[in-house]
Amino acid sequence: xxxxxxxxxxxxxxxxxxxxxxxxxxxxxxxxxxxxxxxxxxxxxxxxxxxxxxxxxxxxxxxxxxxxxxxxxxxxxxxxxxxxxxxxxxxxxxxxxxxxxxxxxxxxxxxxxxxxxxxxxxxxxxxxxxxxxxxxxxxxxxxxxxxxxxxxxxxxxxxxxxxxxxxxxxxxxxxxxxxxxxxxxxxxxxxxxxxxxxxxxxxxxxxxxxxxxxxxxxxxxxxxxxxxxxxxxxxxxxxxxxxxxxxxxxxxxxxxxxxxxxxxxxxxxxxxxxxxxxxxxxxxxxxx
Numbered sequence: 001x002x003x004x005x006x007x008x009x010x011x012x013x014x015x016x017x018x019x020x021x022x023x024x025x026x027x028x029x030x031x032x033x034x035x036x037x038x039x040x041x042x043x044x045x046x047x048x049x050x051x052x053x054x055x056x057x058x059x060x061x062x063x064x065x066x067x068x069x070x071x072x073x074x075x076x077x078x079x080x081x082x083x084x085x086x087x088x089x090x091x092x093x094x095x096x097x098x099x100x101x102x103x104x105x106x107x108x109x110x111x112x113x114x115x116x117x118x119x120x121x122x123x124x125x126x127x128x129x130x131x132x133x134x135x136x137x138x139x140x141x142x143x144x145x146x147x148x149x150x151x152x153x154x155x156x157x158x159x160x161x162x163x164x165x166x167x168x169x170x171x172x173x174x175x176x177x178x179x180x181x182x183x184x185x186x187x188x189x190x191x192x193x194x195x196x197x198x199x200x201x202x203x204x205x206x207x208x209x210x211x212x213x214x215x216x217x218x219x220x221x222x223x224x225x226x227x228x229x230x231x232x233x234x235x236x237x238x239x240x241x242x243x244x245x246x247x248x249x250x251x252x253x254x255x256x257x258x259x260x261x262x263x264x265x266x267x268x269x270x271x272x273x274x275x276x277x278x279x280x281x282x283x284x285x286x287x288x
Contacts, residue, residue, distance in 0.1 A: 059125050060085045060095040071143035072096055073181070073239070074122060076157050079227030080234075084147065087231030088239060094141065096125050098157070119164060130168040136175060144172065145246065147181035147238065149225040162249065162257035170254075178249040183226055183238045190218035196237050198245065 058081065064070050072094040075081045081097025088095060098118050113119055113130065123130055127140045146161050148154035158180060165172050172178055184196035188206040195210065197203035203220065210218035223229065229237070238244055247253075 058097050058099070059121065060088075060090075062088075062090055062092050062094045064092045065140075067140055068142045070094065070141045071145055072125060072141040073145045073147045074098060074161065075226070076148045076154065077225075077227060080147070080149075080225065080229075083227065083229055083231045083234050084239065085231075087233075087235035089235075093239065094125070096121060098122075113164075113168060122161075122164075123169075126169075126172075128169065128172075134169055134171060136171045139172070139177065142177065143179055144177050145179045145181050147183070147226065150183060150185055151224065154225075159257050162254050166254040166258045173249055173251055173254045176248060176250075178254075180247040180249060181238050182245040182247060183223065183229070183234075185223060187221040187223065187233075188218050189221070190216075193218075 058078075062070050062072075069092050071092060073084055073088070073096070075084050075095060075097050078097050078099065081095055084097075085095045098121070113123075125140070126144065127138045128134050128136055129138075146158055148157040162178070165178055182198060184198050185200075186197040186203040186206075188195045188197055188203060188210060190210045190212075193210055195206040197206055207217060207220065226234065226238075236243060
């Protein structure tokens with residue numbers, strides 16, 4: 001039978017090279033297992049989506065079902081997720097807190113993505129599936145907003161999610177659906193006068209503005225995380241469409257994120273060391 005399919009020369013070759021034959025068969029068996037795992041994961045996803053159209057674990061969905069007016073905030077941590085849930089406009093804003101171990105998408109097969117506890121809630125909530133099965137017509141939210149802390153951990157989360165979208169849900173980027181929320185870094189206040197600063201320069205400007213004639217400076221609060229803001233502050237500074245600042249992600253941004261992630265999470269040590277040495281001087285807000 002093998003001779004009929006592959007030719008007598010191939011049969012003779014494998015007869016003389018049994019170790020090679022074993023390796024080929026092992027690769028074929030591994031590929032079959034991967035395909036089987038992918039099909040099982042896809043089936044589980046479809047069942048989960050049918051049973052849970054409006055809810056997925058910790059997803060707090062919005063009331064509207066019109067994608068063009070709906071937006072979902074993907075938030076790191078339960079604390080910030082709780083504040084966002086209370087502060088949102090539930091008519092059109094959904095909140096999805098992330099939890100669990102984040103998958104290294106640099107080395108992940110698609111079946112591993114289907115089984116990841118942190119990424120699968122995102123896939124299920126959006127409704128589009130991933131990879132070859134991606135269907136943007138099933139997208140439930142016109143705006144997908146990544147909202148993470150303005151520190152090293154938050155930057156890692158943003159980079160990983162952008163890399164995930166770039167590799168497995170690329171049309172979301174080309175279609176202009178992905179945004180990065182810009183929470184303030186500082187609260188500058190004196191009495192009832194409050195200013196929110198998004199940079200050191202803006203903080204200094206507000207300090208000068210609110211300093212009294214006798215030289216009394218205002219108080220300055222540094223936000224270490226979104227969880228430090230109460231729901232009203234989070235709405236006013238980061239979620240209110242009339243006052244918030246967001247970055248719309250384009251393909252160039254996603255490519256840069258993907259390249260950075262490959263350097264930091266890949267197998268090659270030299271590029272990672274060069275990147276860390278070149279960028280260490282820019283690191284701020286490092287929790288140690």
